[in-house]
Amino acid sequence: MFIEAKQINKVYFDKNNKPNTVLKDIDLSIKKGEFVSILGPSGCGKSTLLSMIAGLVSSTSGEIIVDGKKVVKPGKDRGMVFQQAALFPWMNVTENVMFPLRKEMSKKEGLERAQHFLKMVQLSNYPSHYPHELSGGMQQRVSIARSLAMDPAVLLMDEPFGALDEQTRSRLHGQLEEIWIDTKKTIVFVTHSISESIKLSDRIIVMGTRPGTILTDITVDIPRPREQHRQQIAALEEQIMGLLKTEIDKVIDEEQAYEAGS
Amino acid sequence: MKPAVKRIIFFAALIVFWELGSRFELWHETILPSPVSVYDSLVAGFADMTLVYDLAASFRRLLIGLVAAVIIGTGVGILLARSKTADETLGTLVLALQSVPSIVWLPLAMMWFGLGEGSIIFVVILGGTFVMILNVRTGIKNVDPLFIKAARTMGSNGLDLFIKVIIPASVPYFVTGARLAWAFAWRALMAGELLSSGPGLGYTLRYASDFGNMSLVIGVMIIIGVVGAIVDLMIFQRIENNVLKRWGLET
Numbered sequence: 441m442f443i444e445a446k447q448i449n450k451v452y453f454d455k456n457n458k459p460n461t462v463l464k465d466i467d468l469s470i471k472k473g474e475f476v477s478i479l480g481p482s483g484c485g486k487s488t489l490l491s492m493i494a495g496l497v498s499s500t501s502g503e504i505i506v507d508g509k510k511v512v513k514p515g516k517d518r519g520m521v522f523q524q525a526a527l528f529p530w531m532n533v534t535e536n537v538m539f540p541l542r543k544e545m546s547k548k549e550g551l552e553r554a555q556h557f558l559k560m561v562q563l564s565n566y567p568s569h570y571p572h573e574l575s576g577g578m579q580q581r582v583s584i585a586r587s588l589a590m591d592p593a594v595l596l597m598d599e600p601f602g603a604l605d606e607q608t609r610s611r612l613h614g615q616l617e618e619i620w621i622d623t624k625k626t627i628v629f630v631t632h633s634i635s636e637s638i639k640l641s642d643r644i645i646v647m648g649t650r651p652g653t654i655l656t657d658i659t660v661d662i663p664r665p666r667e668q669h670r671q672q673i674a675a676l677e678e679q680i681m682g683l684l685k686t687e688i689d690k691v692i693d694e695e696q697a698y699e700a701g702s
Numbered sequence: 703m704k705p706a707v708k709r710i711i712f713f714a715a716l717i718v719f720w721e722l723g724s725r726f727e728l729w730h731e732t733i734l735p736s737p738v739s740v741y742d743s744l745v746a747g748f749a750d751m752t753l754v755y756d757l758a759a760s761f762r763r764l765l766i767g768l769v770a771a772v773i774i775g776t777g778v779g780i781l782l783a784r785s786k787t788a789d790e791t792l793g794t795l796v797l798a799l800q801s802v803p804s805i806v807w808l809p810l811a812m813m814w815f816g817l818g819e820g821s822i823i824f825v826v827i828l829g830g831t832f833v834m835i836l837n838v839r840t841g842i843k844n845v846d847p848l849f850i851k852a853a854r855t856m857g858s859n860g861l862d863l864f865i866k867v868i869i870p871a872s873v874p875y876f877v878t879g880a881r882l883a884w885a886f887a888w889r890a891l892m893a894g895e896l897l898s899s900g901p902g903l904g905y906t907l908r909y910a911s912d913f914g915n916m917s918l919v920i921g922v923m924i925i926i927g928v929v930g931a932i933v934d935l936m937i938f939q940r941i942e943n944n945v946l947k948r949w950g951l952e953t
Contacts, residue, residue: 520852526849530870530871540858586856590856596855
């Protein structure tokens with residue numbers, strides 16, 4: 441297996457030193473080149489799990505192996521795209537994309553590489569623009585180009601289109617699918633949108649909350665492009681909705697109990 | 703109406719009122735000289751070069767003091783932001799000293815550096831340093847954690863992360879710090895010059911006052927105000943606005 445999470449547990453201690461289990465006994469394996477979505481309601485620990493694969497957050501117990509190596513810290517073999525583009529405002533588009541390359545290649549090589557990936561996200565006309573001059577969708581595309589430019593084995597995406605409007609999101613879904621087909625990268629995509637996960641991924645890992653566990657692992661075998669298979673999509677959507685409903689009810693019940701208690 | 707036009711009309715009205723008040727002797731010339739005599743004393747001052755030498759001397763002290771304040775402030779600010787122990791000890795001292803007007807240091811400075819250039823520059827440095835320290839410290843502590851996370855996933859850490867990401871990300875705070883340092887240093891300089899020997903704008907102000915030359919006193923006050931406003935508007939606010947815009951903090 442290319443990415444493997446073994447018996448991951450994550451426990452936070454809150455202000456009163458009470459343990460709070462975020463992730464419980466997570467076992468997950470992902471094949472090379474797979475597009476996997478991690479889907480779940482907010483608070484299920486899906487972003488925490490992704491940050492663990494990135495090496496930004498450590499687990500309380502268990503280990504994560506990526507390409508045969510145990511994850512202990514962040515590395516260029518795992519690119520990450522966040523919900524906010526996280527572009528550096530003091531650098532223009534090209535300089536941002538070249539940021540991860542500056543130590544390992546000459547300026548000229550880096551520039552060529554940046555241009556290549558900016559073309560891939562269809563932003564080759566904006567090399568000298570600064571982030572504040574771009575729309576949210578364009579910023580996110582630069583961020584994707586920046587991650588791809590360091591040629592990671594895995595692309596980790598944490599609700600990358602969550603802050604965008606519906607139309608932009610839909611266009612970027614198409615672009616991401618093309619990029620994935622072109623580059624054959626392994627993508628782990630965190631989202632709370634059921635339709636987004638069905639539209640994009642080979643596999644959907646559905647997570648439940650409190651504590652965060654994997655409820656089920658669904659293989660999506662709807663042929664691409666998927667827009668043409670409305671019925672299959674709708675059926676799958678309904679199936680997942682049913683699964684998540686009990687989870688969402690659980691969150692709401694708990695919140696109401698908390699409010700009643702306080 | 704354009705702001706510039708409004709401003710011109712406002713200042714013209716102010717001067718006309720002031721002149722008319724003097725003409726009709728609403729107040730005595732020795733208490734508040736008329737704009738015309740202030741203008742005359744300014745012209746005389748520039749003609750015999752005293753005001754030019756004063757401006758040059760004041761600016762020299764200001765420049766030395768401000769550069770030193772910005773350098774020291776940046777260094778100590780970075781230290782306070784990076785070291786918790788330094789922040790809890792030295793940081794408290796900085797906070798306490800910041801509330802002491804820097805001119806209060808002048809008697810001590812005169813003991814240490816003598817009654818001249820050295821003590822004035824010392825007071826100017828103190829005037830600018832503390833506000834610079836506090837802004838740099840805040841800037842570095844307030845860098846968006848997302849920038850740091852993103853940089854780490856791109857293989858940056860340690861010193862590289864600090865120099866390539868954390869420092870540039872806090873530039874808006876550095877600029878605000880420098881602007882406030884300039885404002886404080888300018889005030890400290892004038893206070894320092896009033897109490898020591900010349901040349902310098904503050905010294906000429908006191909000299910004029912000692913000889914009862916109120917129109918020159920007002921003339922120097924106007925120069926101090928105009929220089930302050932010009933430097934602030936033309937240099938610092940411009941840089942600040944550009945930086946805020948680029949850094950996406952203002953639309």
